[in-house]
Amino acid sequence: MSERVISTGGLTSAERVTGTQSLEKAVDILEYIAAAPRPGVTLAECTGILGFSKATTQRMLLTLTRRNLLHFDEELGVYSLGMLTAKLGSEYLSRLDYRRAALPVLRDLVAESGETAHLGVLSGKDVVYIELVDSPQPIRMFSKVGDSRPAYATAIGKAILAQLPGDVRRTHLPESLSGSTARTITSFEQLYLDLAQTRDRGYAIDDGENREGIRGFAAPIFDFTGNVCAALSVGGPTARLDAEDAKRNFGDLVARAGRRVSSVLGAPEELLG
Structure with a gap:
């Protein structure tokens, strides 16, 4: 059975990625931001890491931000880890x-x-x-x-x-x-x-x-x-x-x-x- 491809509406073939690939890229971003110095990472830096277009990268970052895995500082224009990462990490350690x-x-x-x-x-x-x-x-x-x-x-x-x-x-x-x-x-x-x-x-x-x-x-x-x-x-x-x-x-x-x-x-x- 072929993997289901996420609807990409107008993206190039290079940007059409499977759900698994998207998840891996999201984890790449989280790891990159976690290791980055304060105050955070810009959209341009994230785009370079993912290798996607700016629009595709922004959609992924918006999803991660909406789920509180990332936090976006509007004043500085940078992304940092969100509260959910702390909660998940704390829960893992408590177990x-x-x-x-x-x-x-x-x-x-x-x-x-x-x-x-x-x-x-x-x-x-x-x-x-x-x-x-x-x-x-x-x-x-x-x-x-x-x-x-x-x-x-x-x-x-x-x-x-x-x-x-x-x-x-x-x-x-x-x-x-x-x-x-x-x-x-x-x-x-x-x-x-x-x-x-x-x-x-x-x-x-x-x-x-x-x-x-x-x-x-x-x-x-x-x-x-x-x-x-x-x-x-x-x-x-x-x-x-x-x-x-x-x-x-x-x-x-x-x-x-x-x-x-x-x-x-x-x-x-x-x-x-």
């Missing part, structure tokens, strides 16, 4: 049981360490922070819920990657490893060695690999199936987290925290020892 299970543990981590604690999940080749508790200290690691980072260059990402089968792990890595800092691992051989060490000791270390001057430690979280589903971390300025002291104190701290959350989620006993 993540491990987020609720981890929050009190993150608070305890901050109380014990004095540093910022994160909860993150794997999303494609990135890690996305879905919860965090800030350090009370004025000089600290700054981030926000929804931030994403390359999985291979973060403690949370490496804690998760270390628990995955090799073929699955490879799908969450880019074709090549680029350096965010001078300390980022850029060799697959070195990365796989790091992941093996991570698995053996029970926690991952980000030694300034994602951000200069920031050291982080992360441990995996397992669900009732015994599969890794997330990881939590604690991190802060290297000036406060001396390498050797931090390994002794923070590594064990996050490993215990990871086991606490895993226990709440019903992980098998052999993963909690």
Whole structure:
């Protein structure tokens, strides 16, 4: 059966797209606007992304705006994310049981360490922070819920990657490893060695690999199936987290925290020892 084509009334054949293609283009626009700097994106910029005519692009933007997925600022002439995206995102996050299970543990981590604690999940080749508790200290690691980072260059990402089968792990890595800092691992051989060490000791270390001057430690979280589903971390300025002291104190701290959350989620006993 051929796909139904949306009525396009006067559009060129290049602009006659299926419903699926239109939906994909709409998602492209939402992702582009979400990643764009404030205050937003103009119609002309959106037209360039879609590759449609100005009129076709405007119709799509009007639909997204009418459904509150986008907001149009008439004074500035730019589009930004609408209230419905916040509502949908909030609803999605509220349904993540491990987020609720981890929050009190993150608070305890901050109380014990004095540093910022994160909860993150794997999303494609990135890690996305879905919860965090800030350090009370004025000089600290700054981030926000929804931030994403390359999985291979973060403690949370490496804690998760270390628990995955090799073929699955490879799908969450880019074709090549680029350096965010001078300390980022850029060799697959070195990365796989790091992941093996991570698995053996029970926690991952980000030694300034994602951000200069920031050291982080992360441990995996397992669900009732015994599969890794997330990881939590604690991190802060290297000036406060001396390498050797931090390994002794923070590594064990996050490993215990990871086991606490895993226990709440019903992980098998052999993963909690």
